[in-house]
Amino acid sequence: MNFTWFNLMPWPDLPSDLRENHRSVWVDLDSRLFDPVRGHHVYNDYLDLLEFADQVGFDGVGVNEHHQNGYGLMPSPNLMAAALARRTTNAALVVLGNSLALYNPPIRVAEEFAMLDVISGGRLVAGFPVGSSMDTNYCYGQIPALLREKYKEAHDLVIRAWTEPDPFAFNGSYTQLRYVNIWPRPLQQPHPPVHIPGGGSVETYDFCIDHTYSYSYLSFSGYRRAGQLMKGYWNAVERRGVDDSPYRAGFAQTICVADTDAEAERLYAKHVDYFYNRCLHVPPAFADAPGYRTIKTIGAGVLSQYSSDNRYDQLSWRDLVDGGHVIAGSPDTVRERLEDLIKSLRVGNLFCLLHVGDMPKELCKHSTQLFADKVMPGLRDVWPEYADDNRFWPVPLPERAIPMTAAAVVP
Amino acid sequence: MTAATATFASAPAGSASALMVETRTADIEVLTAGSEGPDIVFLHGVLGLEPDSDFLRVLGARTRVFAPLLPGFGAAPDAPLVRTMLDFTLLMLDVVEALPVVDPILVGHCLGGMIAAEMAAIAPKEIRRLALIAPLGLWLDDHQILDVFAMTPREITDAWYVDGARQGVPDLDDPVQLEAALIRNARQLGTAGKLLFPIPDRGLRSRLPRVKASSVLIWGAEDRYVPPVYAAAFRELLSRSSTTLVQEAGHMVIEEQPEAVADAIAGLFESSFLTGVNP
Numbered sequence: 001m002n003f004t005w006f007n008l009m010p011w012p013d014l015p016s017d018l019r020e021n022h023r024s025v026w027v028d029l030d031s032r033l034f035d036p037v038r039g040h041h042v043y044n045d046y047l048d049l050l051e052f053a054d055q056v057g058f059d060g061v062g063v064n065e066h067h068q069n070g071y072g073l074m075p076s077p078n079l080m081a082a083a084l085a086r087r088t089t090n091a092a093l094v095v096l097g098n099s100l101a102l103y104n105p106p107i108r109v110a111e112e113f114a115m116l117d118v119i120s121g122g123r124l125v126a127g128f129p130v131g132s133s134m135d136t137n138y139c140y141g142q143i144p145a146l147l148r149e150k151y152k153e154a155h156d157l158v159i160r161a162w163t164e165p166d167p168f169a170f171n172g173s174y175t176q177l178r179y180v181n182i183w184p185r186p187l188q189q190p191h192p193p194v195h196i197p198g199g200g201s202v203e204t205y206d207f208c209i210d211h212t213y214s215y216s217y218l219s220f221s222g223y224r225r226a227g228q229l230m231k232g233y234w235n236a237v238e239r240r241g242v243d244d245s246p247y248r249a250g251f252a253q254t255i256c257v258a259d260t261d262a263e264a265e266r267l268y269a270k271h272v273d274y275f276y277n278r279c280l281h282v283p284p285a286f287a288d289a290p291g292y293r294t295i296k297t298i299g300a301g302v303l304s305q306y307s308s309d310n311r312y313d314q315l316s317w318r319d320l321v322d323g324g325h326v327i328a329g330s331p332d333t334v335r336e337r338l339e340d341l342i343k344s345l346r347v348g349n350l351f352c353l354l355h356v357g358d359m360p361k362e363l364c365k366h367s368t369q370l371f372a373d374k375v376m377p378g379l380r381d382v383w384p385e386y387a388d389d390n391r392f393w394p395v396p397l398p399e400r401a402i403p404m405t406a407a408a409v410v411p
Numbered sequence: 412m413t414a415a416t417a418t419f420a421s422a423p424a425g426s427a428s429a430l431m432v433e434t435r436t437a438d439i440e441v442l443t444a445g446s447e448g449p450d451i452v453f454l455h456g457v458l459g460l461e462p463d464s465d466f467l468r469v470l471g472a473r474t475r476v477f478a479p480l481l482p483g484f485g486a487a488p489d490a491p492l493v494r495t496m497l498d499f500t501l502l503m504l505d506v507v508e509a510l511p512v513v514d515p516i517l518v519g520h521c522l523g524g525m526i527a528a529e530m531a532a533i534a535p536k537e538i539r540r541l542a543l544i545a546p547l548g549l550w551l552d553d554h555q556i557l558d559v560f561a562m563t564p565r566e567i568t569d570a571w572y573v574d575g576a577r578q579g580v581p582d583l584d585d586p587v588q589l590e591a592a593l594i595r596n597a598r599q600l601g602t603a604g605k606l607l608f609p610i611p612d613r614g615l616r617s618r619l620p621r622v623k624a625s626s627v628l629i630w631g632a633e634d635r636y637v638p639p640v641y642a643a644a645f646r647e648l649l650s651r652s653s654t655t656l657v658q659e660a661g662h663m664v665i666e667e668q669p670e671a672v673a674d675a676i677a678g679l680f681e682s683s684f685l686t687g688v689n690p
Contacts, residue, residue, distance in 0.1 A: 141609040145601040285561040291601025
């Protein structure tokens, strides 16, 4: 198993009347709600937590990309990964990821990911989400019906930029370049492992299988509901006749650990409630721009997880835990539920959302430490037959540079 | 060798019309109405066009109407090769060329008006008479056009009709209606988005002065989507145009006051290429 500590980086001070008095947490959320002085401390707390996760033995630390979003403060995940590259030692830098159609030209992704890979000594996981409709269409103005075609072209350009050693011309519909010849080149060869965070589009399965990428399902509806979607993926794997290594798949799960189940509710319920009640507030108008989803995906019954069908705000702690949206409780409880998740979804990569909502730093460290000490060790070797599958995880340099410390500079 | 061929016999399953035009980039279904009078080619708007539309019937009483359905509207397959304003403009010029029309009056409503205006600008010698009904294509910062891609069906009908409450909308709590609505939107608004998203402007402003056609601008006085102030903006850039403001009508003026719209179009019947257009 690969355990990645992951945080969406929500703004912790969203007002309690968000649902009533603001139409959306995303796209046009009142910018006056962001206080840069508070933000200074918020970002630094979150970076502290990611570094802590590296120290206590997580396999990876994860960042992602959202725009104009009150629950995701990372419009540039690469800036966060850069902040972590020198202050983490062993953890993979899991950038989940660069929404390719939003980078102009796309070779900027190839270049920045190469820089991260080289500076970190080969610890990068390259994520290429298509990106949500909120991010790509409403914030970044991409034409919905053309987005996937633009993404695909950008992907092909990035992979060629990484793998073709001589300068080449690229005459695409969305990008035209005469001399593609990026410097630096990625350290990992042929390129860093690629993960595709998906939200349910059926075309993504075959894309991952075609390119030997890991398919990650990132959903707030929890692992019980994810079963059907992951089954669709594993059916595609079987249909295509490729191996069924669990590292072909990943899943993000909200996790809260305390000494007892009751203690978990006492400590974490209000922060979980903050997330589900205030953070997942997107009006139907912004959920999926027309043309964003393919007809095939709509026909498969996949609705936006932001659709008003999913009324998370009406779910209690009990509902969220029983429904698998949140795995919370004592280390034993959490380990049991996770084992059920890991085996029923067949995933080798787990993205552990251990920070939730407006959880304060020290409380999150408590949960994280318990997880690292008492949950992770018992789950590490769930897939012993695939221990040597390194296609979907970094293979870093064995000897890496040790950053100079500040103390060494003081005269 | 022609760019497009019109076939009268075949039509896609589920289509009410009997006319298909095959072009290099798309197959286009064409609704027809009427048999006598001047030829009209009518390009519909974002909400599409039904074969039993009142407007088609009213126009058909006085003219011979050919109404091509844009890709994504109607039963013909979608057209992934048609992406840009130029693609749509050339596609429709190819369709007009293939139709059995003589010196047609090109009429466009809403999104169709945007395309019709571009056609008249790109091919000023071919398009000699032009009727634009609340066309899209210009953007005024002080009078910003509503974002239909961020509006619910109820919000759209309320904005587009004078009496929006009388219009039915799909019940999105019913999963069957929801899926049908999502698929229809993906096709229709997905296509419309290629020209209108995120801002309904593809540079027409710089090309409109090329139009040599005799033009009429027709607007619902209560249009809350493309407000009548846009008529003045079009008028400024079109050298040979007149404006008709239709009372008790909003953006869907062709449905709300079809006779008044047809009257305004009829003002072009007597114009011909001899009036101010270089042959």
